[in-house]
Amino acid sequence: MEFPIVxxxxxxxNASMRTLVRETDLRAQDFIYPLFVTQGxxxxxxxxxxxxxxQMSVDHILREGEACLQLGIPAVLLFGLPxxxxxxxxxxxxxxxxxQKAVFVLKRAYPELLVITDVCLCEYTNHGHCxxxxxGDVNNDSTLPLLAQVALSHAQAGADIVAPSDMMDGRVAAxxxxxxxxxxxxxSIMSYAVKYASAFYGPFRDAAGSAPQFGDRRSYQxxxxxxxxxxxxxxxxxxxxxxxxMVKPALSYLDVIRAVKEMTTVPVATYNxxxxxxxxxxxxxxxxxxxxxxxLEMLLSMKRAGADIILTYFAKDAALWLKEExx
Ligand code: PBG
Numbered sequence: 001m002e003f004p005i006v007x008x009x010x011x012x013x014n015a016s017m018r019t020l021v022r023e024t025d026l027r028a029q030d031f032i033y034p035l036f037v038t039q040g041x042x043x044x045x046x047x048x049x050x051x052x053x054x055q056m057s058v059d060h061i062l063r064e065g066e067a068c069l070q071l072g073i074p075a076v077l078l079f080g081l082p083x084x085x086x087x088x089x090x091x092x093x094x095x096x097x098x099x100q101k102a103v104f105v106l107k108r109a110y111p112e113l114l115v116i117t118d119v120c121l122c123e124y125t126n127h128g129h130c131x132x133x134x135x136g137d138v139n140n141d142s143t144l145p146l147l148a149q150v151a152l153s154h155a156q157a158g159a160d161i162v163a164p165s166d167m168m169d170g171r172v173a174a175x176x177x178x179x180x181x182x183x184x185x186x187x188s189i190m191s192y193a194v195k196y197a198s199a200f201y202g203p204f205r206d207a208a209g210s211a212p213q214f215g216d217r218r219s220y221q222x223x224x225x226x227x228x229x230x231x232x233x234x235x236x237x238x239x240x241x242x243x244x245x246m247v248k249p250a251l252s253y254l255d256v257i258r259a260v261k262e263m264t265t266v267p268v269a270t271y272n273x274x275x276x277x278x279x280x281x282x283x284x285x286x287x288x289x290x291x292x293x294x295x296l297e298m299l300l301s302m303k304r305a306g307a308d309i310i311l312t313y314f315a316k317d318a319a320l321w322l323k324e325e326x327x
Contacts, residue, residue, distance in 0.1 A: 027072075049202070053207060055081060076113065079118050081098070085126040089123075100154065103159050116190060138168075143171075147164060156184075159187065189244075194260060196253065248273060272298065
């Protein structure tokens with residue numbers, strides 16, 4: 001059958017009809033809100049390249065946790081800005097560091113809020129790489145025990161989920177084993193399984209102070225040209241015990257999200273990264289695009305591509321916008 005019998009516009013006539021046949025639904029409970037924890041008290045510094053995103057001391061982080069719950073956002077993802085950095089990123093597993101403190105106070109104040117921690121060394125090493133350096137490159141196997149120690153310190157502080165973002169081979173297994181030996185077998189691992197070496201992380205590296213001081217991350221993060229390789233990373237991480245998997249970045253990788261969704265039964269997350277956020281903010285500030293509509297359309301596209309969960313700096317705004325649309 002064809003036109004004039006078939007008229008797709010019949011189902012687009014009005015808002016009720018469109019709602020009835022809508023295939024994808026964006027909800028506040030799909031979001032995870034990333035937060036940057038910094039030293040001090042009553043500190044809230046806006047990140048110049050990410051308007052509306054702040055480095056915050058633990059007291060402000062607490063308020064953010066409350067705001068998320070009020071908006072129906074179930075989880076936060078924490079990054080730490082440590083007091084000191086060294087070759088080995090030792091402050092990453094220091095129980096007295098701000099990240100661990102923030103996890104502890106958030107869980108004490110809001111037990112129902114899921115607290116996820118980013119497990120990586122790049123914010124903690126003086127060279128800005130995600131692992132230990134030997135002979136000019138990031139050494140895989142000597143980094144693994146450190147990552148395990150970091151994840152363990154996050155679990156001890158009270159994290160519900162640890163999220164390794166370093167891209168070392170074998171890190172999920174190393175973390176799973178360390179957690180289990182210390183009776184944290186109930187703590188989940190959300191693996192940044194499919195993480196590309198992307199220029200879209202630029203603004204984040206200002207926010208987290210984690211830009212590599214030499215070279216780049218292409219010897220450990222994935223080549224943006226590859227999609228079959230994503231399957232290999234996912235398979236490996238699931239074998240090692242990942243509970244949830246992530247594709248990162250999101251917007252230029254919607255095909256990868258779809259491919260990952262089709263090959264696995266675990267929840268699929270995607271990270272709407274800093275560069276994707278900043279582009280929208282910058283264009284909106286110039287009056288070139290409508291921030292709300294563009295942001296919601298982007299987030300919807302990630303959901304439609306197959307993401308069950310979206311990590312996004314838009315989480316709070318998007319939750320509010322979605323509420324407004326419903327009322
Ligand atoms: C740390 C890490 C990065 C991001 C999340 N965890 C940066 C990187 O790999 O260089 C990027 C997040 C964003 O851009 O919003 N390894």
